[in-house]
Amino acid sequence: MENAMLMNLYRKHGAATISALYITLSLIWIAGSDMLVGGLSSSVDVLSTLQTFKGFGFVGVTGLGLYYLVDLHQKHLMAARETADKWVENSFRQSHRPMCLVDPVSLRIADANPRAEEYLDIGLDDLKTMELANLFKSDTISRTSKTTIRETIVHALRNNTAQPELFIKNGGAVD
Incomplete structure (x- = not known):
């Protein structure tokens, strides 16, 4: 007491x-x-x-x-x-939204929720071997440098322009 x-x-x-x-x-x-x-x-x-x-x-x-x-x-x-x-x-x-936790330095995916696995049709173990840029269609993002990738992703997220059609699906196949 x-x-x-x-x-x-x-x-x-x-x-x-x-x-x-x-x-x-x-x-x-x-x-x-x-x-x-x-x-x-x-x-x-x-x-x-x-x-x-x-x-x-x-x-x-x-x-x-x-x-x-x-x-x-x-x-x-x-x-x-x-x-x-x-x-x-x-x-x-x-969460009903697909989410990945990303290391801010290496841009590697550290974890993903079940909805992200389902949405991307990629298993968690496979996701953990990928960098964030691997989830975007190649024509959507410049792969020249991690800084460019980071800036593009942050800009898209801050301005709410990251659309689902920008992401790969179906085990890594591009729509």
Whole structure:
């Protein structure tokens, strides 16, 4: 229960929550421990030693507290990332539109959804051996350089001019 309450507080206010907790607990520690140590002895040597141990205790307790808060936050971030990754993967796989994931440097196809395999009539293993330019009809795109290919594809996608008839189908045969 307190774990969920602390996470809700952290989600809403982020780093300000950790800072506020640190300041509040530090002030309570300093005031409380000073009163306790002051009542234990009137000897300067004893008080000096107790203050040293009090400082070590403060560092230890705050270190553990910060570890706990950071660990809690990291677990929350990892869970959120896993949820987002699953959502993206499911959206990609279940989309009714053909989609390929392409390495932006090599322009090789890294993955494709089932609709792309069906639309192009090319299996996933074969698609993964191809470059993006291999999916376009040869008269549609200049094959002279990867830069030209990349620019042509990006221009077509940005301007919504990438039409299905530009792509090869039926196992690589051009329509």
